[in-house]
Amino acid sequence: MPLGPLPAAVPPSWYLTLSAILFVLGVLGFLLRRNIITVFMSIELMLNAVNLTFVTFSYVLKRDDGHIFSFFVMVVAAAEAAVGLAIILTVFKNRQTLEIDEVSTLKN
Amino acid sequence: MQLWLIPILPLLGFLLNGMFGKRLARPVINAIAVGSVLLSFLWVLKTLSGLGAFSGGLEQTYKEHYYTWIQSGALNISVDFAIDRLTAVMLMVVTGVGLLIHIYSVGYMSHEGGYYRFFAYLNLFMFFMLTLVLGANFLLLFVGWEGVGLCSYLLIGFYFLEKFATDAGNKAFIVNRIGDFGFVLAIFLVFIHFGTLDFATVSAQVRNMPIETSAGIFTAISLLLLVGATGKSAQIPLYVWLPDAMAGPTPVSALIHAATMVTAGVYIIARTSQIYLHSTWALDIVAIVGLTTAFVAATIGLAQNDIKKVFAYSTVSQLGYMFLGLGVGAFSAGIFHLMTHAFFKALLFLGAGSVIHACSGEQDMRHMGGLRKYTPITMVTLLCGSLAIAGFPYLSGAASKDLILEAAYEHAPWMYWVGVFTAGMTAFYVFRAFFLTFFGEYKGKLTEHGAAGHGHDDHGHGHGEPHESPAAMWIPLVILAALSLGGGFINIPHFLAPIFPLQEGEPASWLEYAAMAAGLGGIALAYLFYVVSPSLPESLENTFKGLHTLIYNKYFVDEFYDSTVVEPVVSGSRQLLWRVGDVRVIDGIANGIGTTARGIGGILRRAQSGYIRSYAAWVIAGAVLAIAYIGFMGVSR
């Protein structure tokens, strides 16, 4: 990949690399953060990264299947966000905390 | 011909009585038990007459095939029943005498508990014995062989609340097992050598092979079968269970230990006669074992005081005669004696049962006497039986015993003289029992509750004087008496000629007379000792105190076995097998597995910590691995 002044148009592989970076960032957030909602948002970030991959490949292969997949991913993310947030609300009602470490009840 | 009905009918009787007997009324139980044996007997008659056995037919073996039992590689065993003339004789004896004993038991056991159980076991025994006799191959016979051993155990230990009885049952089964070990080894050898276990095939193959004069395959098989036979037929050294087996009810002693089960050993040797004929060593050993057993058992029988024990040792002795007959090559004489012995020994035992019943459970002859006043029928029938066993001329016992002794003389004269001397002893102890029981004054207790002595099968009627037995008991006695008297005229050797060719030539007639003289001499001596001058036995006993003690205590054989075999095995089991083997090794393994599983579980439990982030980490790790795998699969294509 040529260095120097950043080009305006980039090869599709760069898009994929971006997607990978965003995905890894999402994983890091998922593992490192302690607030449940933040963890959830990291999950959303991962989903977005995947969406980008789909659309990129759709461009490369000149087919619209990637768009369709991406669409479905978005739908599923929406549903999952709704239910997940409802669960978080319930957990908060019971535990009065949003710390991920304190919602465990299994005795060690 | 539906041969299978013969054993299956008693099996049905066993199943019905065993499962429902508790709820059935006495007459129904009787009907099932006796009826099944009666039907079996009638079916035997029908089958045999259908095959022409009574009219000179049945020269060839008649075989029925039912189904293939084991089919595995070279091993092909089917369930077949076969009848030839030898089987015919056995069938008649087993079902006929068995039927009489069943009828007798109805009367004898009427006061006993566990009524239905008794008859269930008796029927089961008949099933196994008939399977043994009808089996056309070694394995099927062995099924019957084991089965009768089992029933023997069940019936000897019938009064299972008495430790004495259960010990005797155990002893019988265990000693039998030792014999069975030899039998099984013989079966293996037969299969390895001949490739089949079918009697007819094996005999045909053996017939064409040369006779061995030294140790070889035939000798091995014969001796191993002999081990099995000595266990089942109570020969030296495995006879020790039979006297103890008298702990069972008297009809059991009559059926199993006189007429049928103990004859299984004789039967197997006769069945495999071809193998024995091809090994000179084996036949000699059989003869010597038989003769020694006959002699030794007779000596022990001289000094016993329990009437059943006298007859028990008599059985061992007579079986010795049968083995002697087989061993000197007179197979048909041995089988002939088997039949006559079934008649008179069953009679003697049933008669003893009648006597015991009359004396309300007393078995010690020193407390009997003078019973001829009270039990005339029993006395007359027992007289017939005693005369038969003593070898009184023209009676059944004499006919068969003489044949054996003549053949023994042909083989080796010294065997004949020992046999004659034993015959004299036989006559003596049998008539000793007879005179002690029926003559003289009644020395028993005339109390209300007649539970005198040890009364193993105790009939506490509470009668005062001795009394005659009910009809169910004395009718079979009469029938058996008639057979004991006239059985000698059934020419068994002639009947068995197609299987066991008859000997040529007439034996010297003085042989017969010598045996006869021995028998009569024994009777006379017993008369002298016990009727004329009853004090004579006492003084003789005191003179030969040492010898008498030796004989009375059965030569201390039981004690010898106990110390050399039983004690080491039991303590060895206890110390080694139990303490070390069972507790340490096996329990250790079982507990160890449990402890290890728990340990592993403890380690794995940490994965389920309830700590969400660790779950998350694992999920990620797994996902990454999956992606890597898929990716590389795709990329490297």
Place this chain on the structure above:
Amino acid sequence: MIFAAIAVICGINLVVQTHPISSALSLVGVMGALAALYLLLGGEFIAAAQLVVYAGAIMVLFVFVIMLLNAGTEKKVAVRPLGKYLGAPFLLLFFGMIAYMIQRILPASPPVVFGAFQGGTAADIGRSLFTVYLLPFEVTSVLILIAILGAIVLARKEVD
């Protein structure tokens, strides 16, 4: 490129920020950048959907819940040593692996040109949705229904 940079910065921000609201806003930023990138790649429908559904509805929901729960700043806690020494290299390794795969698949290709791909219009997408992908479409509608039910059940007050 610019949008890529925006996306990355917002992503890092999301992970780093302590207060959930900041993370939520960063996520909105990421989504916006991605919408622009989609546009570049010829996915007009997707870009629009991203903005309307994702950034519009879902993130609003997130912000709403954060406000409702009054989530505060996260407390600072040391990362467990296991995570630090095992996790970070692991992820870097993962990233390297992905990069390698990308190299293998798309070594060198002409740069993305706006307008090169014409098949991403709403009409095209719609056509695909209602013919080839009809079944998944219907199934997702059922899925949404279930999600609605689930959310309602979970969040209602207990009937006393």
